[in-house]
Amino acid sequence: MTDAGSSFCPECGDPVDSVGGDGATRREQSLCDSCYFAAFDLVDAPDTIEVMVCARCGAVHRGNRWVDIGADDYVDVAVAETTEALGVHLEAEDVDWEVRPEKLDDNTVRMHATFTGVVRDTHRTEQVAVTVKVSRQTCQRCGRIAGESYASTVQVRAVGRDPTSEETDRAAELAHRIVADMEATGDREAFVTEIGDAESGTDIKLSTTKIGLKLARKLVEEFGGDFEDHETLITEDDDGNEVYRVTYAVRLPEFVPGDVVDIAADDGGPVLVQSNHGNLKGVRVTTGEPYEASFEDGDSPDARKLGAVADATEATVVTVEDDAAIQILDPDTYEAQTVARPDYVDPDASTVPALKSRAGLHVLPDA
Known part of the structure; x- marks a missing residue:
């Protein structure tokens, strides 16, 4: 006879607590510890x-x-x-x-x-x-990389000029950043196939059209300009679906921040470009007043480039004649010349950056 609250182990017959122990089934729960652990x-x-x-x-x-x-x-x-x-x-x-x-x-x-x-x-x-x-x-991704596979090409060009090294370097940096962000989300199809110099710019080959579109949009967002896309049929997949490569032709604006331009049919004086997103914005180098191109002209107003901030040289100030005029030494001839004094010029300055161009001698803002 067993005590109340006890039962027998169905395996060995020893008495066990009727409450039972751990186990996935009722039989396992009714086993004594020795029998339970024997098969555990x-x-x-x-x-x-x-x-x-x-x-x-x-x-x-x-x-x-x-x-x-x-x-x-x-x-x-x-x-x-x-x-x-x-x-x-x-x-x-x-x-x-x-x-x-x-x-x-x-x-x-x-x-x-x-x-x-x-x-x-x-x-x-x-x-x-x-x-x-x-x-x-070799995984599929590395096989595609080794085979130089790509689905899109971003062509970085500029209107009327070659892209600057800053623009092409930034384009490469953005391409790698976009790929890194996509890889971080688990996208194993994202990679940069090739970045190479091309006539009048650079070409960036990318593994997917999605990356190409993101890069084109990012470049326009950062530098201005616009882009077009063109599809080219290259093959059909195993299911008979057409496979295309897409070229994104990015055209950056003709003028960049730091350029000094002469706007056609405008007698307000040359403009130092400060931004070219959407439409060209800058400051008059004759008065210091702000300038903004019309909506119709956008980022490509009819203008000619006179030079850039990088072309300016330090000119010695002879005297400040009044609020609108300042006398400086010509950087080439060292002759005293009276030129327009924009309102950004410090009246106590001993030297000022000056740009000499076909439009004359103009004082630029300090860098």
Whole structure:
């Protein structure tokens, strides 16, 4: 006869608490601790794991896709894959584990793992060894990069001039930044295929049309101008769908900040360009008054370039004659000349930056 509140273990017949213990089924719950632990595995682990790793970028093939796991070497890959493959018993609590990798050769790592946990108020420890075999492959992305695959080209050009080194360098920087942002979201199709000099500008080949469109829009947003896109049919895919490459032709404005221009049919004096987004904006170098091109003229008013801030030289101030005139020494002849005094000129300045052009001698703002 058993005490009230007790029953028998169905496996060995020993009395057990009728409340029962842990277990996934009623039979497991009715087992005594000895019989329960006799068939208990704290950890479910495979003997061997085979993993494909891209030899170029370190991505791991899981299921039907490649996954970037940020591993520095194959040992890190083995740790990550072992972690994915191991299963800990659902009844275990306060589980902790540590792993010791043993590199057997360049392609094989044996993972020695020790697990601890609490089951049925009993501290349990279990050790497992998993052999991870690594095979080197090339992922689809790296294959496309090696094959110089691209879906779009951004042509960076400018109206009436070549793009500046600042503009082309910035275009390359933006391309890499857009790709990095897309990679950070898990997009493995994003990459810069090639950046190369072209006649009157630079060409940037990109892996997708989405990146090309983003770059074209960003360049226009930052530098002004506009762009057009043109599709070219290159092939058909396996399903018979037409595959196109897209060229985004970016045209930057003719005038850039720092240029000094003479506006046609305008007698207000030359303009120092300060911005050219949407429409040209600047300041008159004769008076210091602001200038803004009309909506119709936009960023390309009828004008000619006289020079740039970089072309200016320091000229000695002889005297400030009045609010509208200042006398300075000609930077070339050193003869005293009276020129227009814009309101940005400091009356106490001993020298001023001056630009000499076909339109005469003009004082520019200090840099």
